[in-house]
Amino acid sequence: xxxxxxxxxxxxxxxxxxxxxxxxxxxxxxxxxxxxxxxxxxxxxxxxxxxxxxxxxxxxxxxxxxxxxxxxxxxxxxxxxxxxxxxxxxxxxxxxxxxxxxxxxxxxxxxxxxxxxxxxxxxxxxxxxxxxxxxxxxxxxxxxxxxxxxxxxxxxxxxxxxxxxxxxxxxxxxxxxxxxxxxxxxxxxxxxxxxxxxxxxxxxxxxxxxxxxxxxxxxxxxxxxxxxxxxxxxxxxxxxxxxxxxxxxxxxxxxxxxxxxxxxxxxxxxxxxxxxxxxxxxxxxxxxxxxxxxxxxxxxxxxxxxxxx
Numbered sequence: 001x002x003x004x005x006x007x008x009x010x011x012x013x014x015x016x017x018x019x020x021x022x023x024x025x026x027x028x029x030x031x032x033x034x035x036x037x038x039x040x041x042x043x044x045x046x047x048x049x050x051x052x053x054x055x056x057x058x059x060x061x062x063x064x065x066x067x068x069x070x071x072x073x074x075x076x077x078x079x080x081x082x083x084x085x086x087x088x089x090x091x092x093x094x095x096x097x098x099x100x101x102x103x104x105x106x107x108x109x110x111x112x113x114x115x116x117x118x119x120x121x122x123x124x125x126x127x128x129x130x131x132x133x134x135x136x137x138x139x140x141x142x143x144x145x146x147x148x149x150x151x152x153x154x155x156x157x158x159x160x161x162x163x164x165x166x167x168x169x170x171x172x173x174x175x176x177x178x179x180x181x182x183x184x185x186x187x188x189x190x191x192x193x194x195x196x197x198x199x200x201x202x203x204x205x206x207x208x209x210x211x212x213x214x215x216x217x218x219x220x221x222x223x224x225x226x227x228x229x230x231x232x233x234x235x236x237x238x239x240x241x242x243x244x245x246x247x248x249x250x251x252x253x254x255x256x257x258x259x260x261x262x263x264x265x266x267x268x269x270x271x272x273x274x275x276x277x278x279x280x281x282x283x284x285x286x287x288x289x290x291x292x293x294x295x296x297x298x299x300x301x302x303x304x305x306x307x308x309x
Contacts, residue, residue, distance in 0.1 A: 009136025015248025040099025070200020
């Protein structure tokens, strides 16, 4: 029971980065922009959070600055895909490599590599934190408790607000949206920037609240898993949150088994999240054959107003 309790308590720490990154991608891709740069934006957010924490020592300020840093990096991507109309897959891959190199360079030059920081500790939700077995689930840092409300805010924005409905229209049929007077390029640009902010928050969570230090390439492919998670969730925020919890359960189980004395090959442990990702993609592909697909209609397609019919 002690093992189960520790496992349940550690699930949110692994799940939240996946959830926030997937939510940011959903926000961007609902506007019709295919974003494969999540891994890079997470690294920028992770580095910026450590730098801000070393400079200011305030966790909330560091998280906000990390989101702004990731948004600033995404402006380059937005210019490439929205205004220059570059191929979105190529532009996304370029951003990953660019952000990986930039974050590694800055982390090394500024001396932030392997430098530990102190940040906001865990907060207990009494009396739920006193429950047997599952009590540790309610002893988490504040970002964990804020994550469901962030998801709720994005869902309300997309489904209940006028701006959210216009954003979805831009992603489904930009020609019709333009004919209705909606500025397609502006909505796509803002969706890229806002989505990158959430992805940067995911990276900041890893460096500032989970590991509490910066290491080059520390996201370890989580951005790519978030891309797969969006497809698994069929661009639905709540399904993405459920999928993030699934990945969190699997990833949180590995260290608990090791602590219990279960010997697992090192490389098997490292490949486990990606094996699960492959399984999820196969499952999604089989589901598509049954006609269940909620992909935005204009996802990945550049919009040229002069070619509107």
